[in-house]
Amino acid sequence: MAHLKELTSLNSGIGFWLQWMxxxxCGFLLSLYWIEVGFRPDIRWFQGVMGGLIIGTAQWLVLRQRLPQAVWWIAATTLAWGLIGYSKLGALGWVVPQEMYSVTLRSLYGGLDGLKVGAILGAIQWFALRRHVSNSAWWIAVSAIAWALGLAIGWSSGAILRLKTGIFLGEVGGLGLGWGAIAAITGICLIPLLSLYPPKSLKTGGL
Structure with a gap:
């Protein structure tokens, strides 16, 4: 019986992770309909708000199964990306480096900038988690690390793809890989944080 319960919990966790990924x-890909990937001066607060709203809403579709009042996740994510876009960082989820094709340098700057973005994003999203999730402060560290690794992967792979193909679309593909890495890391870490709430145990009215 205990073994069956553990197996069910494992399957539930894997299912959540795959859905989160x-x-x-898909949220990132959908955002590209409204946001054109570009350089830092061109991707600012408006693009950040649009992107944050789309990503936050997409993630809410999964979070609402486990997190009470998950609608606040949309507001937090939208606000966070708007503030990040307004800052000197720019909305880095849709930004690629200008005239920098060194994989080493891109990895370095991607890691440093990603750490800042992830910390800001995680800190604001924490407000949507803290009332219902134990040890929710860990989310700030998780977000910072995920974005440091993800943006480093995205920018470096974007340089490789662009140099190999000779087209800017390679940069977009690199960012897509970066978002995939971020989703993988954050999804894994969300499983234990949200373990208090089994899937579909919440009333749909809780949003």
Whole structure:
């Protein structure tokens, strides 16, 4: 009986992770309909708000199964990306480096900038988690690390793809890989944080 319960919990966790990966990546791809990937001066607060709203809404579709009042996740994610876009960082989820094709340098700057973006994003999203999730402060560290690794992967792979193909679309593909890495890391870490709430145990009215 205990073994069956552990197996069910494992399957539930894997299912959540796959859903989280899917909605996050799909959210990024959908955002490209309204946001054109570009350089830092061109991707600012408006693009950040649009992107944050789309990504936050996509992730809410999965979070609402486990997190009470998950609608606040949309507001937090939208606000966070708007503030990040307004800052000197720019909305880095849709930004690629200008005239920098060194994989080493891109990895370095991607890691440093990603750490800042992830910390800001995680800190604001924490407000949507803290009332219902124990040890929710860990989310700030998780977000910072995920974005440091993800943006480093995205920018470096974007340089490789662009140099190999000779077209800017390679940069977009690199960012897509970066978002995939971020979704994978954050999804894994969300499973234990949200373990208090089994899937579909919440009333749908809780949003």
């Amino acid at each position: 899917c909605v996050t990546i």
